[in-house]
Amino acid sequence: MAVSKQSYDAIVIGVSAGGLVALTEILPKFDKDMTLPVMIVQHQHHDSDDFLVRYFDHLCRHSVREVEDKMPVESGTIYFAPANYHLLVEPDKTLSLSTEARVNYSRPSIDVLFESAADAYTDRLVGIILTGANSDGTHGAARIKKLGGLIIVQDPETAEAQAMPMSVIKHVQVDHILPLNTIGDFINRLNQEGYSF
């Protein structure tokens, strides 16, 4: 059987309770030549400041930014949704914000990011669901899968809160269930080699 290779244009990550530890295990591991842009929704309190962004900008090789409306998506850059705003990807690959009602009790909501990013990147998108104590992200992961993208879920055994990865595993045909400490390297390989299947 011929091996076909799929390459990707962007990564979206959804993470909730336990996210600081999980992201600290993943983001600083990215190689210098990691070119895929990464958009992240980390659930946080609506009053939160930009601590996360400053923390990871200090820790990572890549530039880490809090999204401002209509920012163009640039390669090798890590973007965080600001507290109290939904983050969406436009068809022209710019980033939009919205203050519409909470989705799954959350603003930013992982579903909102994943669904819009799936529309924008179709089969060239990787979605990653990490630790979390709710089920935000399940609909979004399903849309990414439906449009031909790749879904990676943190192995619930290695997650501080299991509900979020469990929900995706239950409802979506996921491609990989990976322990937390291997996700960073997996993404590096994906960036270098594409994905063979």
Place this chain on the structure above:
Amino acid sequence: MNRAGENIKNERIEIRLLLEAVNLKYGYDFRNYSFAHVKRRLEKRLNLSGMDNFSQMQHRLIYDASFFNLILFDLSINVTEMFRDPWVYKKIRGTVIPVLKTYPYIKVWHAGCSTGQEVYSMAILLEEEGMKKRAQLYATDFNELILSRAKDGIYPMDVMRKYINNYQKSGGKKDFSDYYAADYSHAIIKRGLRDKILFSSHNLVTDGVFGEMNLILCRNVLIYFDKALQNRVLKLFHDSLCPGGFLCLGTKESIKFSELSDAFELVCDQEKIYRKRR
């Protein structure tokens, strides 16, 4: 491109045609709204309506005005509060007000005022700074129904409690309850504040310049527009400001990615307060 990707493209065509129909039939122009946002809102209505696709929705909204009214509400986001982002009001108090005090008379425009909470906040701020008598406030929105709610100035008591908290954080100088009358369930903003504000219908997408303002506030409205429409509206604001006039946007909005980035100077980065260059 796979089948699913092709479907996404087809769906985009359907949505563009639907927005065209809305514009032709009802005169509301959403064609340059942020596409991802519009799609999300229309998708929600599609799921609720039980229809199969956006083309069916288009047909129905042309013949059924009450169905269109639902969509009109879906597409206008009315999330707001009094003294929203209190630290922004604190900055306005400390940085913008001292400059405005040097004018004999000032005009303030809240563009996209929604249900009015932020314009009442500004009226309170101006009263506390002793500027109420020499200020005129204008508040506009394209949605007439929302505008009439803004004019009423009636809000549920449970949200007023959050507003009290915001007011205090914003550097409020008095007892917040001085500014409204309340019964068990609702509060009404006092007449003296309501009378300072001229509410009128204005559509940022299609209408023109609006007087010569000293301060324009338009927070979390531009995020729903695409870049082309943002440029148009920022130009409109530029033309509606006196030289040295102030523009206050939402805290995650920026003119950095627009054509007007050189026409304003940045006064406060965190609060997104700009000033028209002289």
